[in-house]
Structures are given as structure tokens and as C-alpha cells.
Amino acid sequence: MKADLLYEGKAKRVHEAKDQPGKLVLSYKNDATAFNGKKKATFSGKGRLNNEISSRIFRLLHDYGTETHFIKQLNETEQLVQQTEIIPLEVVVRNQASGSITGRLGLDENTQFNPPIIELFYKNDELGDPLINDDHALVLSDVTGNELKEIKEKALEINHQLQKVFQTINITLVDFKIEFGRLASGCIVLADEISPDTCRLWDITTQEKLDKDVFRQGTGDLLAVYREILKRLEEIS
């Protein structure tokens, strides 16, 4: 099913799909990293959990009308996607304050953002993914001003769709990071993954953290909380 390795990231490998030009195989790894790779560990089964979770979320977003790179889940750890050129922007949407924004802006955790806040980070490990503004994004990526506007509108729509999904399974979507890619046609679609690696997900009733913060902060069992997210998604997808 897969041919040459094109790229290896911290959480996934990207292969060309064998005999299917224009398609890629994403292969989810068991590795977890935090703080720009400074903290690392391997969790047997994490790749399967994130593949299952992200595949389900991308299918739900498709049902809501969001265009994505996702084609289908191939097996436990792999999915088939349309080839895109990834736009080097990490688009973060925040519904309430947690993580980097609390220290950067001196905000209390839980401060609500209505409307949500969008932040752009330049996807560049050597620079530590710095926070950038729109003018920087136009210099650092090949998007036009209108496309950047479109990306932000899509990010807010995806936020609404994800909030609905997670609310159904008793989870608050605190924030998340998404990436967009450009198809050969020039269209920009949602790419990469959406998983507990890339979202903050808190149980509505108990406020328990069900995402990678348990690994970042060393406060819980990563596999157990990822399993819990998958179990709840399986009830609705």
C-alpha cells in the first residue's frame, strides 16, 4: 500500500501511496513529544489510538461539510489522504485560556474567549514554532491575504463543528491546533491530524484532562485518557 518515505515527523510518517499518484499514507507512531521535542516517550498503542480518533473526527467534519485531505482509514495505524503541500502555519483556536497563552498574556486558566481567539504559529522546529501575526504569515507562507482570511474562517467553522461533536460526548473543547494543505488544484483543505495530541479536551463533569497535557505535565496515564476519548467517539461515530 505504501512506497517511498517522504517525511518523518514527531508523531507520524508520511509515505507515497503505492501506485496511487497524488495520494499519501499517513502512519501514526507510538512516540509522544512535548516542549519542542525536549520531552519524549513511547507509548505502545498510541499510534493506533490517534489514527482511530483522528479518522473518526475527520469523517465527522466531512459530514458537517468541511473539506479535508482524509480519504479513508487503511488499518490500525495508517490512513490514506490526498497529497497536499502543507502550509507552514499552526492555526490554534482557543475557546478558553490554557497552555501557552496563560503565561504569555498573564491570563487565568479558564478565562473564556467569546468570540474564540485564533493564533498563528510558524511551523518551524528550529525556531521553536514562534507566534506570528498575519503580516508575518504572508511573508513566511505562500498564502494570499484572501486565503489567510479563508483559513481563519474555516478554522472558526471547524471549531463550531468540533465543539458540537465533543459536547455530545461530555467534553469541553478548550483549544486545538490544526494545519491546512494545498491540493494540486490549488484549493486549501484541512490536513494533518486532530487528536488528543493536538487538542485540549476536558471532561465537562469532572474537569479531568483527557489529552496530551497529562504527558506534558506528568499528571496522568496518556494511553488511558486517549482510550477514553476513543471509547466516547465510538458511541457517536
Ligand code: TMP
Ligand atoms: P499551546 O497552549 O501550547 O500554545 O497549545 C495550544 C494548542 O495547540 C493545544 O491544544 C495543543 C496544541 N499544540 C499542538 O498540537 N502542537 C504544538 O506543537 C503545540 C505547541 C500545541
Ligand code: ASP
Ligand atoms: N510542542 C508539541 C506539543 O507539546 C510537541 C513538540 O513540539 O515536541 O504538543
